[in-house]
Amino acid sequence: MSTPTKGASVELRRVSKLYANGEGAAVEGLSLRVEAGEICVLVGPSGCGKTTTLKVINRLVEPSSGQVLVDGQDVTAVDPVLLRRRIGYVIQQVGLLPHRTVADNVATVPRLLRWPEPRVRARVDELLALVGLDPGRVRARYPAQLSGGERQRVGVARALAAEPPLVLMDEPFGAVDPIVRGRLQDEFLRLHQQLGMTVLFVTHDVDEAIRMGTRVAVLRMGGRLAQYSPPAELLMHPADDYVARFVGGDRALKRLALLTVADLRLAPPGLLGDGPTLPAGITLRDALDALLRSPRGVGSVVDGEGRPLGSLNLEAVAATVRREAERVA
DSSP, rough: OOOOOOOOOOOEEEEEOOOTTTEEEEEHHHHHHEEEEEEEEOOOOOOOSSHHHHHHHHHOOOEEEEEEETTTTEEEGGGGHHHHEEEEEETTTTTOOOOSSSHHHHHHHHHHOOOHHHHHHOOOOOOOHHHOOHHHTTTTTGGGGGGGHHHHHHHHHHHTOOSSEEEEESSSTTTSSSHHHHHHHHHHHHHHHHHEEEEEESSOOOOHHHHHHHHEEEETTTTTEEEOHHHHHHHHSSSSHHHOOOOOHHHHHHHHHGBBBGGOOOOOOOTTTTTTTEESSSSSSHHHHHHTSSSSSSEEEEEETHHHHHEEHHHHHHHHHHHHHHHOO
C-alpha cells in the first residue's frame, strides 16, 4: 500500500487570460494560494474561467499575465510535458483511450516515466483496488465494457498512477447519476485522506463544493474572485449579495453537510425496532435523509465498533436546522 503523497502548494499571482479576439478576459487578476494537501474547489457560473484556471496551472493554456507557482517554482520554468507528468488530470469525459485496456490506460504515465514493468503492474492493481474496482475483473477490459461510474474510477486511478503531488479535476463526477456521484465523492475523499495529495477541483454544483472542499473559491464572470474561504465560513459569512445568491437561500440545510451526528447531544439509547442505525461519523444531512425514510423518524447512533451511543430523532435535527438558520440569517 502506498504511503501518503506529499502534496504540492499552488499559488496564483494575479493571473489573467485574455481572449484572443479581444472580447474580454476568461480569467482576470486571479490570486489565491492552496496549501499542500488541501482540496480547493473552484465554483461559479458557466463561463467564469474555472476550467481555464486549471489549464493555466498545467500549461495547457498559457496565461496572458501573472504567475503560477507549484511548490514555489514558476511553472513557466518547467518543460510543459514534464510538468504535466507530475500533475494528475481528471476530466468529466474521462478521456480514456478506447483502444487500450484499463490496465494500459492506468499505466500510461508510469510507463512514460520508464518505471520497471513489475512496479507498473503492482501500481495498476493497487490503484484499481483503491478506487473500488476488482483488478482481476477489469484489468483486461476496454473502456466501452465499463459503466460510466467505473470509467470515472479508472480516470481517477490513471490520474493518481504516478503518485502526483497535485491533481486537477474538472467536473469529474458530473456525467454520472446522483447515486453513483455520491459514491464517487465519498471514494475520492477517502483516497485523499489516505494519499494526501493537493487537489484543485472544478464544479458548478455548490453542494458538491461544500462537501468536497477544504476551501472554496467562488468566481464571478470574467474569472474574478468573489470569495475564497472554508465551506463553513462561506455559508456563515458570504462576502456579498452575489455570493449569498450563488450559495443559495438554503444555507442552513447546506450546513448539515458539515456537521456530523457526533456533534449533537443524543437521547439515551432505546428500543427502536425498525429504526435506522446511524454511524456517529455520518453527516446530519445523511442522517436526516435516513430518518425521513424511517416510519418512526428515530434512529440508533453507534460508534465505529457498532456500540450504541444514543438515539436521534427528526425533532433534534429540525432544532439544529432552526439554530443554523438563525446563525446564517
